[in-house]
Amino acid sequence: MNKKLYHKVIDYINEEITSGNLTIGDLLPSETQLSKLLNVSVGTVRKAIDKLENSNLLYRHHGKGTYVSDYGFDNSMFNFFSYGSETGSSIRIYKTTPIRKKTTATTEVALQLEIERGADVIYLERRGYIDEKNPIIIEKSWWIAEVVEGLQKPNIHIPDLLYALIYKKFATQIITSKEVLTAGIADSKTAKILHINKGDPVVILNRYSYAKDKGLVEFRITTGRADMFSYRTTIGNNDY
């Protein structure tokens, strides 16, 4: 489809990660190794890694190498948690999947997934923990049924890194996720799960995930405690 050479490199790295050959914290081949392996110049490899570093999938460590970061597709803006005034560095979130079922799309879900109302969808509800006790996020996720048919079966173990499973089991490679962040207040049901009071502020994140050759396949709503969440960016120059 796209004839840019650096896509060859990006695709290669993406696939190594999505397939699980490379996972969080792993070291990539060096830039010169990759350039030989894929028959492109080092400059092209650098450009590809630049892009992936920019989208937080990789990070470089001068003198050591390039690593797979934990800010990839399987995570999200919700990596940026903070406790009071702490550093806000990434924290690993453990997930459970208390609800999974095959169902039909409501009007809202159909709209978001761009499918017909009443079409089959696979629904997952997950909870995210930083310790073993209290969930701090609730994740509701709808998948187009034909893409992940069988994911709802209780005998399938759903790992923390869901997308690696989706790739292996359903040959579906998530390439892009779009996220929209806003604020809201907790209803009584949400408040109960998150151990906060009804009416407390929550952060709401909508995610749309796109698979290679398949387009939009997942719509997800994540709700998190506002007091546990902050998102950080820098405008202007980072080097100063």
Place this chain on the structure above:
Amino acid sequence: MNKKLYHKVIDYINEEITSGNLTIGDLLPSETQLSKLLNVSVGTVRKAIDKLENSNLLYRHHGKGTYVSDYGFDNSMFNFFSYGSETGSSIRIYKTTPIRKKTTATTEVALQLEIERGADVIYLERRGYIDEKNPIIIEKSWWIAEVVEGLQKPNIHIPDLLYALIYKKFATQIITSKEVLTAGIADSKTAKILHINKGDPVVILNRYSYAKDKGLVEFRITTGRADMFSYRTTIGNNDY
């Protein structure tokens, strides 16, 4: 301080923008022109513009040129507004400055600005409008007094693009802003100004602005209506 050549280019462009020589929507000199002007290679110019494009200060238009965007220092994450399910493209916000005064730092402000409690600060309170009627954001801003001494005087006109004024009048060039986004609920005072109900969700953005050779000079809290705000990002590959 830093011997990277592309900083020469970044500094040049930053100064052109901060000084007002170039402003939102303006066309930059072409890459070859810049490379001749600053005696660096085109590749170095490209690298500098890459960085500035990445931090949303500039955008390129293939075949036409490179332009100053409206996502610069003077704006922020709060550029990303949306109405219902619309595109969420950038919308110009008009600002008024109903309150300005010289005062002393509270414990909280002193902590954030890393100064002594009770030290002199200049306080500005601004409101942001998209139409002429109802403000959708409230901006409270504290500056280190010695940096912008006189800004509180009522005869100084405060433009929408505050940082251009700060540069011209106080020789202070804002280089970097760090922003931290979270959610909260409106207290009665805030709710009244924003025309929402007490307890409604709001988005809260803290900003720390750093000036060249001066370090941290401004701390700002912006509060916005959650129903008017959403922040968008993409994880993974943008090119697909």
Place this chain on the structure above:
DNA sequence: TAGTGGTCTAGACCACATA
């Protein structure tokens, strides 16, 4: 010292926009 990523250059060629 060897290997990694980081900067910089110079030039070829491609793709888009405009007149």
Place this chain on the structure above:
DNA sequence: ATGTGGTCTAGACCACTAC
């Protein structure tokens, strides 16, 4: 046809990390 940004190359040299 000309000028702009976009891709790709090949190579020199620097800076950080490890042994």
